[in-house]
Amino acid sequence: MSSDANTPVLRNCIRLPLPEEELLEVTAKAKDYAIMHGAAMRSKTAFSPDSLNFAPFVLVPSSFPRKEFEKAVALQPIINRLMHNVAHDEEFITTTLAETIKVDEFTAGLFNIYRKVLAHGFTQKISLGMLRSDLMLESGCPELSPRALRTTAGEDAAAAVRQGAGTAAAAGTGSQEEAKEERKEHRESQLSRATRERERRATGIRSAYCCWKQVEINTIASGFGHLGPASKTIQRFVLSELGHADKLHNMPNNNALAGLCDGMVKAWDIYAKPKAVILFIIEDVSYNICDQRFHEFYIRETYPHIKVLRRTLTEVHREGKLGQAKELLLGTQEVAVIYFRAGYEPGHYHSQAEWDARYLMETSLAIKCPSIHYHLAGTKKVQQALAQPAVLERFINDPEEIKAVGKIFTGLYSLDDNEAGNASYEMALRTPERFVLKPQREGGGNNVYGVDIPDALKRMSRVERSAWILMDLIHPPLTKGYMVRPGGDMPPQIVDMVSELGIFGVVIGDAEHIVHNYQAGHMLRTKLSTANEGGVAAGLGALDSPYLIDSDDDDEQN
Numbered sequence: 001m002s003s004d005a006n007t008p009v010l011r012n013c014i015r016l017p018l019p020e021e022e023l024l025e026v027t028a029k030a031k032d033y034a035i036m037h038g039a040a041m042r043s044k045t046a047f048s049p050d051s052l053n054f055a056p057f058v059l060v061p062s063s064f065p066r067k068e069f070e071k072a073v074a075l076q077p078i079i080n081r082l083m084h085n086v087a088h089d090e091e092f093i094t095t096t097l098a099e100t101i102k103v104d105e106f107t108a109g110l111f112n113i114y115r116k117v118l119a120h121g122f123t124q125k126i127s128l129g130m131l132r133s134d135l136m137l138e139s140g141c142p143e144l145s146p147r148a149l150r151t152t153a154g155e156d157a158a159a160a161v162r163q164g165a166g167t168a169a170a171a172g173t174g175s176q177e178e179a180k181e182e183r184k185e186h187r188e189s190q191l192s193r194a195t196r197e198r199e200r201r202a203t204g205i206r207s208a209y210c211c212w213k214q215v216e217i218n219t220i221a222s223g224f225g226h227l228g229p230a231s232k233t234i235q236r237f238v239l240s241e242l243g244h245a246d247k248l249h250n251m252p253n254n255n256a257l258a259g260l261c262d263g264m265v266k267a268w269d270i271y272a273k274p275k276a277v278i279l280f281i282i283e284d285v286s287y288n289i290c291d292q293r294f295h296e297f298y299i300r301e302t303y304p305h306i307k308v309l310r311r312t313l314t315e316v317h318r319e320g321k322l323g324q325a326k327e328l329l330l331g332t333q334e335v336a337v338i339y340f341r342a343g344y345e346p347g348h349y350h351s352q353a354e355w356d357a358r359y360l361m362e363t364s365l366a367i368k369c370p371s372i373h374y375h376l377a378g379t380k381k382v383q384q385a386l387a388q389p390a391v392l393e394r395f396i397n398d399p400e401e402i403k404a405v406g407k408i409f410t411g412l413y414s415l416d417d418n419e420a421g422n423a424s425y426e427m428a429l430r431t432p433e434r435f436v437l438k439p440q441r442e443g444g445g446n447n448v449y450g451v452d453i454p455d456a457l458k459r460m461s462r463v464e465r466s467a468w469i470l471m472d473l474i475h476p477p478l479t480k481g482y483m484v485r486p487g488g489d490m491p492p493q494i495v496d497m498v499s500e501l502g503i504f505g506v507v508i509g510d511a512e513h514i515v516h517n518y519q520a521g522h523m524l525r526t527k528l529s530t531a532n533e534g535g536v537a538a539g540l541g542a543l544d545s546p547y548l549i550d551s552d553d554d555d556e557q558n
């Protein structure tokens with residue numbers, strides 16, 4: 001839905017379509033390869049704890065501009081620090097969520113735990129943040145355009161001409177006359193590109209090679225630490241099978257699983273009790289099982305002295321208690337680190353028992369990922385507040401960093417019952433196709449898009465609106481490729497797709513100090529361009545990984 005006839009298309013990493021026979025053969029092989037390398041999930045339609053289906057995947061990697069990828073990776077430690085500082089700013093969290101918690105029961109439940117923990121003082125001052133910053137390329141972005149035309153077309157074209165002249169001269173292959181001719185041609189081609197780009201801008205045509213905008217930041221249950229790298233494994237195999245091993249160097253390294261699990265182990269080290277365990281909080285049924293078990297198995301294999309337990313919130317309520325120093329005990333086992341893979345949506349709290357279990361854990365000495373203030377810092381409302389002018393200055397000192405982070409936000413608007421909120425409401429009614437409407441929820445399937453927004457808004461009272469935020473729709477460029485799904489067409493058809501990149505970050509510290517802060521790999525999810533949302537577990541998206549390209553105006557090289 002975020003694409004239209006003017007949506008630009010990123011060039012493919014290899015020439016498509018593939019001959020049918022080759023496509024059939026490589027797809028069948030890739031499906032088996034995916035299952036056998038843990039790129040898999042439990043079936044929702046024919047669930048069995050004893051079997052796995054391969055997770056939907058894109059056959060060959062989707063292109064992504066290298067510069068933008070590198071920018072996202074470089075920015076992650078700054079985003080980690082920003083979120084850490086936000087999580088520790090009691091005044092900011094409290095004011096930002098004040099209106100929302102009046103009408104949103106779930107956020108109010110979380111906030112209530114926060115308030116109680118604040119009243120008693122934090123037993124554990126250290127938090128473990130394992131974040132994932134999700135982003136999409138914005139093809140309507142005015143800031144960037146193809147290589148050599150990045151700022152004002154004239155200046156950059158001139159720079160490119162100088163560069164081109166240098167290359168021709170340095171090559172030293174022909175006479176001076178030839179070199180002159182070559183320079184002229186190069187200059188003409190650069191200038192005509194510059195003109196084309198100016199025209200494209202003037203007519204509102206978008207660029208495929210463009211900047212990115214943040215979709216959201218996840219502070220709880222940031223998934224795909226295993227499936228991110230696993231996607232690369234499948235696609236690397238496919239590219240090699242198709243005879244394109246020479247292209248593999250354009251697929252960036254991805255150590256997300258190790259990066260995230262090492263983060264848990266660093267927190268375990270800080271807790272400093274050799275017998276204490278790492279506890280995973282899980283849903284009643286885990287469909288996305290590989291993306292949890294691989295974490296567990298990595299820890300067990302790399303650090304065999306650290307035990308991992310899995311429990312639901314209900315089980316923690318039944319088995320959990322606090323020891324004398326407020327240590328969390330499950331039976332006789334002390335818990336050093338709690339990693340929440342559940343607890344982010346109302347459906348995970350069946351009764352007061354699960355809320356009590358969450359509170360018990362929050363008041364314990366265990367290091368939480370996330371602790372309650374980190375969870376609240378990841379709400380959409382906080383994201384919207386951060387995007388307001390001058391707010392970043394409260395959390396980041398360096399003006400260059402403020403500028404860099406400021407650029408990643410697209411328009412985010414409050415719908416609180418005040419002048420600004422009511423103006424956003426009117427704007428949404430007037431031009432709903434520009435927006436997505438989001439509640440304070442995680443896990444996909446909760447947003448309202450475009451033309452559906454007015455009806456949804458009109459059904460709400462003025463105060464109810466403050467549980468939601470309004471966001472500009474991002475318009476990513478298209479890629480074309482094969483999406484392979486369990487039970488899907490064989491051979492698969494070429495479809496139009498759009499991608500969402502997630503960059504992982506790990507940050508550990510307390511209100512005063514950050515002791516660890518690093519970027520920890522990435523994941524790429526791709527959906528049909530016609531789909532609003534692309535959750536892989538929800539059945540709409542597909543595993544993918546980035547193939548880094550330098551410019552969309554290079555010819556396809558196969």
Ligand code: ADP
Nearest residue numbers: 216441442443444445471472473474532533534
């Ligand atoms: P959730 O917490 O449920 O994952 P998100 O904010 O990530 O909520 O939205 C879910 C999905 O909706 C995203 O993965 C993306 O596909 C789509 N989406 C969200 N915001 C935008 C936006 N501003 N522009 C385009 N698509 C969006």
Ligand code: MG
Nearest residue numbers: 134216443444
């Ligand atoms: Mg999301």
